[in-house]
Amino acid sequence: KQEVTQIPAALSVPEGENLVLNCSFTDSAIYNLQWFRQDPGKGLTSLLLIQSSQREQTSGRLNASLDKSSGRSTLYIAASQPGDSATYLCAGGTSYGKLTFGQGTILTVHP
C-alpha cells in the first residue's frame, strides 16, 4: 500500500526566497507523481506531473524532481511570491488513476 509523506508540514518564508518542498513515498513502483496546489476552501490545481520514466518537470518558477530509487520527490519554487501562499500536495499515482496524497505543506510567503 502506497504511503506518501510531506515535509515540512508548514513553511513560512519572506518574499523572494527560493524554497524546496519534500515528498516521500513507500512504493517505488509508482506510475506517476503529481504536485497540486490548494487554496483555502478550494479545490485542487494541478501544478506538475512527472511520469515514472521522467526525472523532472518544469513550469515557470516551479521545478519538480522524481527519484524512484530513493522514493522521493521535491518541488522547487524559485523567487517566491505572496501569491504562492497555499497548501501544496503531492500524490503518487497508479496506472489506473488512483492517487494517494500526502498530508500537504502549508506555505506562507510574507511580503
Next chain:
Amino acid sequence: GAVVSQHPSWVICKSGTSVKIECRSLDFQATTMFWYRQFPKQSLMLMATSNEGSKATYEQGVEKDKFLINHASLTLSTLTVTSAHPEDSSFYICRGVSDRSDGYTFGSGTRLTVV
C-alpha cells in the same frame, strides 16, 4: 481540456437528512470516478472508486451503506450521504478518469456542513 463539473459547491443540511453530490464530466467520458474526502487541515483521503455500470469499490473504513455512489453513465457520477451527521461535515471532491491518458481532472469540490 477535460472538465468535471461538481455540484453543489456547498450545502448545509440538518442531521438525519440525505445529501446528493453530482459530478459530471463535460467533454470526456469518465470511465472511472474517484471520490475523496478532506477534513479540515487534513489531506485528501480516497473514499471509493466507481467504474461506469458497476458497483463502487470502497476503501477500508468507509461505510458503503452511508455513502451511496452511483455511476450509471460515462458522464455522471453521484455521491449520496445518507442520514448525515455532524461528523460527516467535510469537503468532498471527485476526480474523473478516462481511458485516454490525459483525460483526468478534479471537480471543484463540495463543502458539506451538517447541523
